[in-house]
Amino acid sequence: MKDYIISLFNKLSEKLEYIAGLDLTFSAPAQETHGDLSTNVAMTLTKKLRKNPRQIAAEITDALDYDERIISKIEIAGPGFINFFFNPEYVASIVPVIIREGENYGRSVINNGKSAIVEFVSANPTGPLTVGHGRNAVIGDTIATMLEWTGYKVDREYYFNNAGRQMRILGESLRLRYMALCGEENEFPEEYYQGEYLVDIARSLFEREGDSLKNNEVSFFKDIAEREIFRDIENTLSNINIKMKSFFNEHSLYEDGKIEEVLKSFQEKNLSYEKEGAKWLKLTELGMEQDKVMVKSTGEPTYRLPDIAYHITKFEREYDLIVDLFGSDHAATYPDVMAALKALGYDTEKVKVLIHQFVTIMEGKEVVKMSTRKANFITLDELTEEVGRDVVRYFFIMRGISSHLNFDLQLAKKHSDENPVFYLQYAHARICSILRMADKEGLEPDDSLYRLLTAPSEITLMKKLHQFPGEILYSTSGFEPHRIANYLEELAALFHKFYTECRIIGVEKDLSSARMALAIAVQTVLKNGLGILGLSAPDRM
RNA sequence: GCCCACGUAGCUCAGCAGGAUAGAGCAACGGUUUCCUAAACCGUAGGUCACAGGUUCGAAUCCUGUCGUGGGUACCA
Numbered sequence: 189m190k191d192y193i194i195s196l197f198n199k200l201s202e203k204l205e206y207i208a209g210l211d212l213t214f215s216a217p218a219q220e221t222h223g224d225l226s227t228n229v230a231m232t233l234t235k236k237l238r239k240n241p242r243q244i245a246a247e248i249t250d251a252l253d254y255d256e257r258i259i260s261k262i263e264i265a266g267p268g269f270i271n272f273f274f275n276p277e278y279v280a281s282i283v284p285v286i287i288r289e290g291e292n293y294g295r296s297v298i299n300n301g302k303s304a305i306v307e308f309v310s311a312n313p314t315g316p317l318t319v320g321h322g323r324n325a326v327i328g329d330t331i332a333t334m335l336e337w338t339g340y341k342v343d344r345e346y347y348f349n350n351a352g353r354q355m356r357i358l359g360e361s362l363r364l365r366y367m368a369l370c371g372e373e374n375e376f377p378e379e380y381y382q383g384e385y386l387v388d389i390a391r392s393l394f395e396r397e398g399d400s401l402k403n404n405e406v407s408f409f410k411d412i413a414e415r416e417i418f419r420d421i422e423n424t425l426s427n428i429n430i431k432m433k434s435f436f437n438e439h440s441l442y443e444d445g446k447i448e449e450v451l452k453s454f455q456e457k458n459l460s461y462e463k464e465g466a467k468w469l470k471l472t473e474l475g476m477e478q479d480k481v482m483v484k485s486t487g488e489p490t491y492r493l494p495d496i497a498y499h500i501t502k503f504e505r506e507y508d509l510i511v512d513l514f515g516s517d518h519a520a521t522y523p524d525v526m527a528a529l530k531a532l533g534y535d536t537e538k539v540k541v542l543i544h545q546f547v548t549i550m551e552g553k554e555v556v557k558m559s560t561r562k563a564n565f566i567t568l569d570e571l572t573e574e575v576g577r578d579v580v581r582y583f584f585i586m587r588g589i590s591s592h593l594n595f596d597l598q599l600a601k602k603h604s605d606e607n608p609v610f611y612l613q614y615a616h617a618r619i620c621s622i623l624r625m626a627d628k629e630g631l632e633p634d635d636s637l638y639r640l641l642t643a644p645s646e647i648t649l650m651k652k653l654h655q656f657p658g659e660i661l662y663s664t665s666g667f668e669p670h671r672i673a674n675y676l677e678e679l680a681a682l683f684h685k686f687y688t689e690c691r692i693i694g695v696e697k698d699l700s701s702a703r704m705a706l707a708i709a710v711q712t713v714l715k716n717g718l719g720i721l722g723l724s725a726p727d728r729m
Numbered sequence: 730g731c732c733c734a735c736g737u738a739g740c741u742c743a744g745c746a747g748g749a750u751a752g753a754g755c756a757a758c759g760g761u762u763u764c765c766u767a768a769a770c771c772g773u774a775g776g777u778c779a780c781a782g783g784u785u786c787g788a789a790u791c792c793u794g795u796c797g798u799g800g801g802u803a804c805c806a
Contacts, residue, residue: 213746228748234786241786266749267786312806349806466804477732477802484804491806516800519733545734546799587742592735592799599741599755608754614768622765629765666746674743677753684769693765729768 189274189654190214193225196254203251206233223263223271224651230268241268276642279650283702284635286653286709294656294716299339304509305502306332309425309432310347313417314358315383317424318565319595320515323547325568326584326722328513329430330669331542333720338664340509344431347498349438350414352488357381359410365390366409370399381561389416424569428577429722436501438494446497447489451482453532474527495525496532503534510539511667519543542667544589550596566597575607578723582609585721586673608677610729612718615680617729618687619711626693626704633704640702645686649710652679656713660720669721676717683710 193214201208210229217226230245237244245264252262261273286293308328311321332342349355361381364374369390376382393401393412401408418435425432441447451467454460459470465485469492472479482493502510512522522541530536549556549566556566572580586608587593623633641650655675663671692703715725 215748217749218751219749222749226749231748231786269749310806353805464804468804481804486804488804490804495806516734518801518806520801521806543734543800548799590734591742594741596741610768611754614766618766618769625765670743674753677743681753685771687765688761688770691765729766 189279189651190225190658192258193227193272196252199253200248200251204248206237207248217269217271220648222265222269223261223273225272225274226269227272228269230264230270234268244268245270274651276647277639279647279654280638280641282650282654283638283641283705283709286712287633287635287705290712291716291719293712294660294720295337295339296657296661297339298661299335299508302340302508303343303506304332304335304340304511305343305345305505305507306335306511306513307345307347307502308332308513309421311421312349312354313414313421314354314381314561315417315565316385316420317568319549319568319571320547320565322428322568322571322580323544323584323593324513324515325425325430326428326581327542327544327589327669330581330585330672330721331511331513331664331667333722334660334664334669334672335509335511337660337720343433343507345434345436346432347436347438349491349494350410351439355410355414356406358386358413359406359408362386362390362413363404363406363409366393366401369394370402372402379561385417385420386413389413424567424572427569427572428580436498438498441494441497441501446500447493450493450497450500450532454482454528457531459528459531469524469528471524471527474531476524476527480524491521492524492528495521496528499525499529499539500532500534503529503538508538511542512539513542513544516543516545540667542589545592547584547593547595550594551598556597578609578613579607581722582607582673585669588668588670609723612676612680612714613724613726614729615683616711616714616718616725617727619683619707619714620727622692622707623704623711626700629693631693631697631700631704633708634698634701635705635709637698637702638705640699641706643686643690645682645689646703646706649679649682649686650706652682653709653713656717672717672720676714676721679710679713679717683714 194212197207197212201210207229210232212227212229214225214227217223230241230248233239233244234241242264245268249262249264249270254262256275258275258278259272260275263271263273265271306328309317309321309325311317317325329344332344335342357379358381361376364376364380365386367374368376389412422432451460454469459473460482461468461470466481467483468479469482470479471477480492481490483489499510514522526536526539526541529539568580575583583595584593626633641647656679659671659675663669663675686706690703692700692707694700695703718725
């Protein structure tokens with residue numbers, strides 16, 4: 189609908205010069221009496237034209253040449269809004285369109301031929317994924333799907349680091365657990381990984397191999413811990429419907445010599461220096477506040493160097509769009525990396541860094557502090573088992589990524605039936621049920637009869653259906669997956685209202701067929717939308 | 730101290746490319762089923778959009794400051 193109005197104004201700019209090049213905005217007014225779409229152009233032009241806004245609005249509307257089959261009325265209201273009213277018949281013509289496009293309704297081709305990589309989760313394999321990682325996982329996966337719906341070919345990637353201090357401690361933790369089973373008394377240090385999962389791994393090792401592994405090095409145990417934990421992580425992700433295309437090991441950057449290459453490039457560009465035995469990156473020269481260490485005096489690189497090298501591989505893999513999704517605890521790290529990449533000549537415009545805020549876990553009124561090392565966490569698996577995949581996914585996607593999220597575990601467990609996700613799924617199940625029933629009655633849908641759909645609740649419902657493709661585009665360009673969830677809730681509400689006001693079965697036959705077609709259109713959009721969010725669309729509940 | 734995000738109904742949160750009377754769910758109260766699924770629908774009540782300035786014809790939305798919350802500010806990632 190908006191597209192049509194925009195095309196009108198584009199044509200208009202030939203007649204009225206001052207329209208050309210304007211940043212036009214059209215929005216759906218809050219009140220129905222204000223029309224279907226509204227624009228404030230006239231008000232924004234008052235200064236430039238030195239005229240009364242209503243006068244300008246009149247000038248514009250007089251010059252507009254529109255198709256009366258599409259627009260029924262244009263009026264000037266309030267301080268100078270121009271309100272457009274659409275012809276109900278045009279609104280209803282969306283039904284056959286949706287039925288024709290089916291599972292593709294809402295997809296667009298604007299990014300066809302382009303490729304994107306979305307990096308997310310990226311938790312180091314030191315323990316099971318927690319509820320905290322869940323938000324990252326679900327947001328990342330949904331954004332990837334949204335990008336696919338606009339035409340991108342998308343790769344989902346998980347980046348991890350299996351070297352360094354934390355992993356050594358992990359290996360040592362497992363070794364100690366194992367040695368204890370072999371009968372060797374030991375003290376388990378407080379700073380080691382306390383989690384039960386390591387005890388489990390140790391136990392299965394002992395059951396399989398007895399005490400024959402006693403003399404192995406720490407690295408042997410580290411490898412085992414890593415392998416087992418990764419298996420667990422992949423399983424956890426698959427439980428909430430997430431499949432990574434690739435797992436990128438930081439260590440490979442050393443083996444390929446990428447790290448060395450980056451160091452050399454910085455040296456060549458005179459962007460690094462040595463001080464106190466460490467190698468520093470001249471970030472101050474790139475406009476940052478202070479220089480940072482790239483290689484510690486111990487010879488180990490800090491996260492910056494591999495992060496830079498890793499991003500270079502993304503550029504070398506020739507993605508058109510590079511999306512990084514981090515929790516706010518990583519917010520401080522990426523500006524350094526971006527500045528460095530830019531200095532090395534990479535087009536950082538392609539990189540979109542998304543920062544989501546943390547989930548605060550509440551147990552009633554108590555805040556639950558989680559730490560993988562201290563093992564006082566709630567795993568994502570536990571949560572999924574408790575409330576189900578759909579609820580987990582919906583919970584993490586339904587709010588804006590920049591808002592802090594409170595998650596009351598007691599509430600989630602107790603009132604899981606009241607989760608809004610059921611509201612959406614119920615609307616879908618209800619439609620399926622009606623269609624089953626109608627089929628039994630020998631009724632058939634007929635989308636060519638859409639002109640019969642004129643009831644107010646039908647019209648508002650169909651206007652909502654019109655908005656779906658635009659909503660996807662808008663949500664995707666702003667990386668705002670929660671908007672899809674909000675949209676679907678509104679659509680479901682309008683359907684439920686339609687359901688209570690209009691009967692599908694038991695009315696005149698043609699009207700019945702037209703309403704069945706409308707129901708199918710709603711079902712299609714719900715299913716497509718739920719699919720984008722990674723949720724199931726049940727046939728019955 | 731400095732940097733980032735956030736502060737909207739009792740609770741959890743939408744709205745924030747400036748627009749017309751600030752919304753939803755839950756919780757509270759009341760109503761709707763001889764009729765396609767009541768996991769639904771309708772209604773009542775609930776607000777100084779943290780606070781104070783500023784920009785604007787117009788601010789929950791943009792800017793500045795204050796307060797509060799979370800995160801960061803390491804030769805941890």
